[in-house]
Amino acid sequence: MGREVGELLFRLDGNNPVNYVLMSNIYADAGYWKERESVRELVKLKGLKKEAGQSWVEIDKEVHFFYNGDETHLLTEEIHEVLKEMERRIKEETGYAYEMRFALHDVEEESKVESLRFHSEKLAIGLALVHSGIQKGGRMIRVFKNLIVCGDCHEFIKGLSRILDKVFLVRDANRFHKFEDGFCSCRDYWRFGFGFSNG
Ligand SMILES: [Zn+2]
Ligand SMILES: [Zn+2]
Structure with a gap:
């Protein structure tokens, strides 16, 4: 379910770093390290930077x-x-x-x-x-x-x-x-x- 929601978010709001952090956390929680790595690669590729807390x-x-x-x-x-x-x-x-x-x-x-x-x-x-x-x-x-x-x-x-x-x-x-x-x-x-x- 998390993957489906994530793909939807990427489509609707693909430049919002929050969505990538969310997906990265979901994959990390589930132990899907390869998927998590691909999300991180996407962030780098798109040059997105998270807003500082x-x-x-x-x-x-x-x-x-x-x-x-x-x-x-x-x-x-x-x-x-x-x-x-x-x-x-x-x-x-x-x-x-x-x-x-x-x-x-x-x-x-x-x-x-x-x-x-x-x-x-x-x-x-x-x-x-x-x-x-x-x-x-x-x-x-x-x-x-x-x-x-x-x-x-x-x-x-x-x-x-x-x-x-x-x-x-x-x-x-x-x-x-x-x-x-x-x-x-x-x-x-x-x-x-x-x-x-x-x-
Ligand atoms: Zn804290
Ligand atoms: Zn609370």
């Missing part, structure tokens, strides 16, 4: 943008600190552990390296946490992303919504995710749709 958050009427592994923000140190602290607490309190699998299914090799750094959606959330404080103030945190939220970050935000008294509203390229009490409103169906993972 970017997330943003508004704080006091000012919008802050982040790329994956972005260290240009003035509060980078504080952001990293709060994210590491949150990862530690989520691991301790919910048993969440990194899921590298999502990060490895990408069209571009550099994403594997990027996946080891903080993804843009995490950085945006980190800034919101630094700003509002972990315990009090601003129960709702709104973050936007130009691509689909990555699987690891999705798990991370679920964990955050469990250990903190906060609601996270994430608007990605595909849908709204409302994270509350350890659950997401998408019921983890974000991967089906046009979901793909690239931080």
